[in-house]
Amino acid sequence: MLHQFLEQAVDRYMTREVKTVSCDLTMDELNDLFASDDFNAYPVVDDQRDVIGLVTKFGFLKCFAITLSSVIPRYDELMRRRVSDVMIQEFIYVGPTTKLARVLQLMVEHRLRSIPVMGVGRDLVGIISREDVMRALRNSTRGD
DSSP, X not given: OHHHHHHOBGGGTSBSSOOOEXXXXXXXXXXXXXXXXXXXXXXXXXXXXXXXXXXXXXXXXXXXXXXXXXXXXXHHHHHTSBHHHXXXXXXXXXXXXXXXXXXXXXXXXXXXXXXXXXXXXGOEEEEEEHHHHHXXXXXXXXXX
């Protein structure tokens, strides 16, 4: 039954309607989105809707981390920062035909909660989350 899971591709389980954010979004607005959607990450797109980065809850929280060498900025200053200040520009992504076994390996190795799914020309075609992979495992071991 597990071999069924190993043969499944991302496009069968990914979420196709992906919520994205712009790099001009403020941290305050991003905080509201994280609270309302309960997503862990958003692809960041430019004016042409090309994916230019990924912003995560970890990246959001990281800007509030205090180190011994940093001067503590005021909360309202931090909340006016932009997504472009905290997004990661080099991120892991998969294609729609990537096997779920590979996705699972990437999620475990890199502790990822979700991975953008990119098509030809790096067009965003979906996102695959831990929950999607768990659903695929459940379906494969119980039989669709």
